[in-house]
Amino acid sequence: MALIKVVESRGSADVLACEVKSDRAADLLVCVVKSKAAAIGDAFWCYVKSSPEATSKVCFVDSPSGAHLLVHFVRSRMEAGWRTKLHPLEGAL
Numbered sequence: 043m044a045l046i047k048v049v050e051s052r053g054s055a056d057v058l059a060c061e062v063k064s065d066r067a068a069d070l071l072v073c074v075v076k077s078k079a080a081a082i083g084d085a086f087w088c089y090v091k092s093s094p095e096a097t098s099k100v101c102f103v104d105s106p107s108g109a110h111l112l113v114h115f116v117r118s119r120m121e122a123g124w125r126t127k128l129h130p131l132e133g134a135l
Contacts, residue, residue, distance in 0.1 A: 044087045044135040045078060047096035055101035057131065060109035065121075067106075068114035069129050073122035084135040085122035098135045 049055050062068050074087050081088035090096050103109050111131055116122055124132060 043078075043097055044081050044084055045090045045095060045097045046087045046135070047090050047093050047099045049093075049099045049101050052101050052103070054099060056098045057100045057111055057135070058103050058109045059100050059111045059113050060103050060106045062106060062112050062114050065114045065116070065125070067112060069112045069126040069131075070114075070124055071116045071122050072113050073116050073119050075119075084124065084132060086119065087135075 052058060065071055070085060072085055072087050074089070075081055076088065078088050078090070080086055093099060106112055111129075
């Protein structure tokens with residue numbers, strides 16, 4: 043379940059993510075969902091407002107080289123999923 047709280051500070055983040063323009067450059071293709079119940083697995087993110095309800099706190103950074111995770115946002119649930127096999131964050135979001 044990926045209940046994501048976006049934070050501004052790198053120090054308070056669990057994950058540093060960088061949004062990339064190409065799905066081919068991404069580790070994870072993410073589909074944003076509105077319902078917490080729909081946030082199944084790592085690829086379906088539901089944004090939450092408070093840190094206690096979040097499963098991960100994510101800080102977006104500008105440089106791919108400074109990120110733990112490269113994400114590309116997709117509209118379709120069918121497109122969402124891991125592109126990088128055996129990524130260290132798989133199952134951790």
